[in-house]
Amino acid sequence: MMGDYESRGAFRSSSFYLRSKRAKILFDMELKYFQSRVVYQIYPRSFCDSNGDGIGDIPGIISKLDYLHQLGVGIIWLSPVYATENHDFGYDVTDYKAINPEYGTMEDMDNLIAEAMKRGIRIVMDLVVNHTSDKHQWFLESKKPESKYHNYYYWRKGRKNNTRPPNNWTSNFGGPAWKFDKDVGEWYLHLFAEGQPDLDWHNPEVMEEVEDILRFWLNRGVYGFRCDVINEIWKETLDDGKHQPFGFLVGKEHYLSKNGNHEILRRLYDDVFSKYDCMTVGECGYVNYESANRFTDHELDMVFSFDHMYLDRRFAPVFKKKYDPAKMKQVLVGWQKNLDWNTLFFENHDQIRSLGRYTSLKYKDLGAKMLATVLMTLRGTPFIYQGEEFGMVDYPMFTPDQYVDIVDKYVYKTAKKLIRIEKVARRLVHNMNRDNARIPVQWNSSVSAGFSSSKSTWLPVHPNYKECNAAKADADPKSILNYYRAIIKMRNADPILIAGSFKEIAAPKQILAFERAFNGESEKVFINLSEKEVELGFNLASYGQKILLSNYEDASLTEKATLRPYEAIILK
Ligand code: GLC
Numbered sequence: 385m386m387g388d389y390e391s392r393g394a395f396r397s398s399s400f401y402l403r404s405k406r407a408k409i410l411f412d413m414e415l416k417y418f419q420s421r422v423v424y425q426i427y428p429r430s431f432c433d434s435n436g437d438g439i440g441d442i443p444g445i446i447s448k449l450d451y452l453h454q455l456g457v458g459i460i461w462l463s464p465v466y467a468t469e470n471h472d473f474g475y476d477v478t479d480y481k482a483i484n485p486e487y488g489t490m491e492d493m494d495n496l497i498a499e500a501m502k503r504g505i506r507i508v509m510d511l512v513v514n515h516t517s518d519k520h521q522w523f524l525e526s527k528k529p530e531s532k533y534h535n536y537y538y539w540r541k542g543r544k545n546n547t548r549p550p551n552n553w554t555s556n557f558g559g560p561a562w563k564f565d566k567d568v569g570e571w572y573l574h575l576f577a578e579g580q581p582d583l584d585w586h587n588p589e590v591m592e593e594v595e596d597i598l599r600f601w602l603n604r605g606v607y608g609f610r611c612d613v614i615n616e617i618w619k620e621t622l623d624d625g626k627h628q629p630f631g632f633l634v635g636k637e638h639y640l641s642k643n644g645n646h647e648i649l650r651r652l653y654d655d656v657f658s659k660y661d662c663m664t665v666g667e668c669g670y671v672n673y674e675s676a677n678r679f680t681d682h683e684l685d686m687v688f689s690f691d692h693m694y695l696d697r698r699f700a701p702v703f704k705k706k707y708d709p710a711k712m713k714q715v716l717v718g719w720q721k722n723l724d725w726n727t728l729f730f731e732n733h734d735q736i737r738s739l740g741r742y743t744s745l746k747y748k749d750l751g752a753k754m755l756a757t758v759l760m761t762l763r764g765t766p767f768i769y770q771g772e773e774f775g776m777v778d779y780p781m782f783t784p785d786q787y788v789d790i791v792d793k794y795v796y797k798t799a800k801k802l803i804r805i806e807k808v809a810r811r812l813v814h815n816m817n818r819d820n821a822r823i824p825v826q827w828n829s830s831v832s833a834g835f836s837s838s839k840s841t842w843l844p845v846h847p848n849y850k851e852c853n854a855a856k857a858d859a860d861p862k863s864i865l866n867y868y869r870a871i872i873k874m875r876n877a878d879p880i881l882i883a884g885s886f887k888e889i890a891a892p893k894q895i896l897a898f899e900r901a902f903n904g905e906s907e908k909v910f911i912n913l914s915e916k917e918v919e920l921g922f923n924l925a926s927y928g929q930k931i932l933l934s935n936y937e938d939a940s941l942t943e944k945a946t947l948r949p950y951e952a953i954i955l956k
């Protein structure tokens with residue numbers, strides 16, 4: 385366990401901070417570590433393969449720590465590395481205290497924690513406790529009605545003489561949320577895949593088990609948890625849900641962000657989180673300002689909200705609609721104004737890539753640098769998803785035999801059944817394809833993009849890897865990667881960007897403009913979220929004298945009253 389003193393020691397230990405006058409200010413402010421650092425998400429299966437089996441692993445991650453250090457990140461969020469059945473690649477845990485042998489051993493994990501720490505990087509794990517795997521020992525035991533584990537899950541008799549599910553809920557991944565087990569003669573609840581039975585948090589023993597797991601990892605030196613679908617764990621009732629368009633998430637009003645959910649998290653906080661120097665971030669779908677504020681008040685440190693990821697969606701992730709930059713501004717500003725400390729992110733392992741989604745690929749580099757500027761200058765903790773930092777883009781189009789992800793397969797099957805047009809089915813999968821962000825990271829232009837020494841990798845390598853890879857980006861001073869490095873370096877050392885207040889500056893609807901102020905000093909940020917040149921209606925020079933950073937090299941303040949496509953400027 386790391387005490388408060390030690391953690392602040394770590395904060396100070398980087399030589400930069402010791403030399404800097406600003407260090408003292410930050411130190412005196414007692415900011416938490418995660419508030420002054422950038423997080424990098426790793427999807428271990430796709431990050432780096434050290435032994436040539438085509439699957440990423442922990443030694444592979446260790447081999448890239450210097451790269452991450454150079455990028456300037458202070459925290460790694462690891463998608464699950466626990467033992468798993470791979471129904472959902474780690475989001476179905478079979479043993480919370482064991483490492484997936486495909487990824488390495490417990491010794492490798494301890495090594496990772498230690499090696500990262502040497503570089504000033506802390507490891508955050510994924511905590512998946514809405515459900516376990518159907519091959520978890522608890523679930524296997526739970527099939528015996530007399531076992532205490534029977535009450536770890538939602539086992540129920542069905543309706544109509546046990547021939548129909550106990551209620552009308554649908555799973556997040558589609559289809560009914562209940563599965564009948566012949567041997568048990570009962571149904572079990574799964575808000576996700578069938579292989580992911582939901583734990584029953586009404587049972588106090590479940591709470592004890594989870595607290596034990598948390599302590600196990602925190603005592604090993606882990607810095608905290610990203611808590612998977614954490615605002616769904618408390619099912620208030622098992623009553624029927626009301627009608628939803630396309631039957632998507634029927635029942636959600638009975639389990640999203642309920643009071644009992646807050647009580648559980650408050651308890652985890654009191655019993656465990658508050659006793660450690662750690663960070664927690666909860667994945668909270670459909671969360672509003674009010675419950676986000678509650679979730680971050682002595683429950684979790686931060687929440688991932690997804691309003692900005694629904695901007696180009698209708699009803700469900702498979703249905704796309706046109707993206708409107710003005711709406712992005714509204715959403716971002718809304719969260720900045722209504723929550724004291726936000727998570728800042730555009731990508732993760734469940735989403736399609738941000739380039740081409742929130743920007744036009746016509747301006748690939750400018751767009752990527754613009755998004756980087758948003759992430760690094762708003763108030764909150766920035767999260768980068770692997771490959772985002774050098775501009776990885778969507779995989780062209782998977783053929784159905786290439787789908788690996790359980791959701792992709794389900795969507796394809798369902799779409800084929802309902803619509804019967806092959807092209808449309810593929811398009812619907814393509815709209816939300818989760819395999820897409822999980823293709824191997826493109827490290828260089830050698831075999832399998834340097835991800836693996838093997839030609840055959842668990843998901844295909846993007847055909848653009850010779851053009852788009854970390855080594856090439858590293859060598860080009862004007863690359864997206866080098867912009868990320870520069871802006872992270874700037875943020876890491878800038879109390880205004882880290883701790884400053886947020887105030888919106890009035891500007892046209894596609895222009896995200898705001899002031900960050902701290903200790904009597906301020907910086908102003910102007911970002912054109914759109915691909916069109918926009919007239920500002922004022923001269924930028926009226927807001928500052930000096931450009932600290934811009935994604936356009938020739939940006940100047942002389943008579944500047946327009947912003948070019950995706951132009952982003954930080955002014956002092
Ligand atoms: C979260 C994860 C996702 C997973 C699901 C079920 O949304 O990010 O990858 O499939 O939870 O655990």
Ligand code: CA
Nearest residue numbers: 433435439441
């Ligand atoms: Ca491997």
